[in-house]
Amino acid sequence: MSRQTALVIDDERDIRELLTITLGRMNLDVTTAGGVAEARSRLAERKYDLCFTDMRLPDGSGQEIIELVARQYPEMPIAMITAYGNVDAAVVALKAGAFDFVSKPVDLAMLRRLVQTALKLGEERRAGASATESKLIGDSPAMEHVRATIAKLARSQAPVYISGESGVGKELVARQIHELGPRAGGAFVPVNCGAIPSELMESEFFGHKKGSFTGAHADKDGLFQAAHGGTLFLDEVAELPLHMQVKLLRVIQEKSVRPIGGRSEVAIDVRILSATHKNLARLVELGQFRQDLFYRINVIELRVPPLRERKEDIPKLAGRVLERLARDHGSSPARLKPEALAALLSYNFPGNVRELENVLERAVALCEHNIIEVDDLQLVQQLHTRPAPEGMPAPAAAPIPAGNLAVDDMDDDGQPQGLDDFISNIERETIMKALVETRYNKTAAAKKLGITFRALRYKLKKLSID
DSSP states (O other), X not given: OOOEEEEEEOXXXXXXXXXXXXXXXTTEEEEEESSHHHHHHHHHHSOOSEEEEESEETTEEHHHHHHHHHHHOTTSOEEEEEETTOHHHHHHHHHHTOSEEEEESOOHHHHHHHHHHHHHHHHHXXXXXXXXXXXXXXXXXXXXXXXXXXXXXXXXXXOEEEEOOTTSOHHHHHHHHHHTSTTTTSOEEEEETTXXXXXGHXXXXXXXXXXXXXXXXXXXXXXXXXXXXXXXXXXXXXXXXXXHHHHHHHHHHHTEEOOBTXXXXXXXXXXXXXXESXXXXXXXXXXXXXXXXXXXXXXXXXXXXXXXXXXXXXXXXXXXXXXXXXXXHTSOOOEEOHHHHHHHHHOOXXXXXXXXXXXXXXXXXXXXXXXXXXXXXXXXXXXSSXXXXXXXXXXXXXXXXXXXXXXXXXXXXXXXXXXXXXXXXXXXXXXXXXXXXXXXXXXXXXXXXXXXXHXXXXXXXXXXXX
């Protein structure tokens, strides 16, 4: 088995030698670099399992390295080496993507613990990346069509609009379009448009100059600059406010951005992929999304089918999910009884592949002897319909066993909250009641709830109940 590898970037020879010796004793193969340019060359030459970089380098800063790694080598954990007590630099590094920092003089015991954590983090990131691949697994005609379309779109540079319900794997489709195309060597930058506060959007997308507003302590590149030479994926693009839709349209047309406080335009070379679970064409009709922007980003549309339209893929998907869960837990894969598989095949999965993963993860925690029964799936507690896309009539919903939704169960758009959140609230209240009645005796609470102690422990962790 090949040794794991580490890259150490520092202009101080003593530090490089100290880390080389320490990491070497942990069975790591260490490569060193004395500056930013040399580090870029080393990163381009081979893959590393871990990286350390000093903050101050003779030809730049460690911040540049961290941002480069975050864009191009996201599976590789990187730690910042900083002067003792320099908290500000450490915070900036963490925000940029560093997983931790080491202060000089280096505490070797702390360094060893950090290395162990970092290597485990890298394994989890790779496992997570492989897990997402399961969402495009399947031999159904629908998935064969999606894969064939992805292969064609990857050769083009045209903007692509990816439509589909929540949980179908739209980001994975976008990643594959990027990775199969000529921009694969560049960055893939995903951004959830609904997660950025409106007042920060312009700075996040286009960047800003030092002193351009209160809190702008340094120049900052935006998402477009970060994606230069690669792909920018605008997830939930329907959430963009109208004023940002205007600015985004201009950037797409001009292929340049002007940072806040900047005096000149910055040329950008970015392919735009976008997605939303909403009916974007209907939002255009309602005047909630600009028609000219819609046509700019919707040059080609790729629809990702919901799981209920490719149920023949469920056995293979379930098998892959169970294999991943077994790897995560260091155990053999759980087995679905025929009746349990039949229940999965008859269920409509309003949450699609994401819901299938959640159902199986819960079932693995609840099942006995690693065999999943129908009851372990708890499908009877789920809704068998989903909220319709905006502008479409909603189907009738099956009754919810625990009672009707109250005003507090509605989101900002007046739609029912996600089913998982609703069920989690019910589970949390039930478990808390049992814990109070048993004076927080977990064994007694599990017995009162009619579940195993192992299942209760899983629920407490999942629901963040301390």
